[in-house]
Amino acid sequence: MSALLPTRLPLSAQVNDKVDAETFNRLIRILEINLGGIDFSISPHFNATEISQLKFATGAIIYNTTLEIHQAFDGTVLRNLYEHQSYATGLEITANVGTVTVSTP
Numbered sequence: 001m002s003a004l005l006p007t008r009l010p011l012s013a014q015v016n017d018k019v020d021a022e023t024f025n026r027l028i029r030i031l032e033i034n035l036g037g038i039d040f041s042i043s044p045h046f047n048a049t050e051i052s053q054l055k056f057a058t059g060a061i062i063y064n065t066t067l068e069i070h071q072a073f074d075g076t077v078l079r080n081l082y083e084h085q086s087y088a089t090g091l092e093i094t095a096n097v098g099t100v101t102v103s104t105p
Helices: 021-036 048-053
Strands: 061-064 069-073 078-080
């Protein structure tokens, strides 16, 4: 799981305060470091061994690579967010029904 780095940048108390170049550059570097390590388009992936050794915040959503399913932590246990579905990857049929006529308009 990712966490943002703590910062000790000065806070502005007035609307017209100007930020000096050093403070601005420090802020940009902190944002680059923090956001570069987070991909919001995917959930963190963990296997069963990792899951047993970690603690999760209530509401955390992960992908369990052992079970191959997304799970959410409810404060007590990780719960599956859906059930696995099996989908046919190809279709095949063999039949003997006599004569079949197919008409298309």
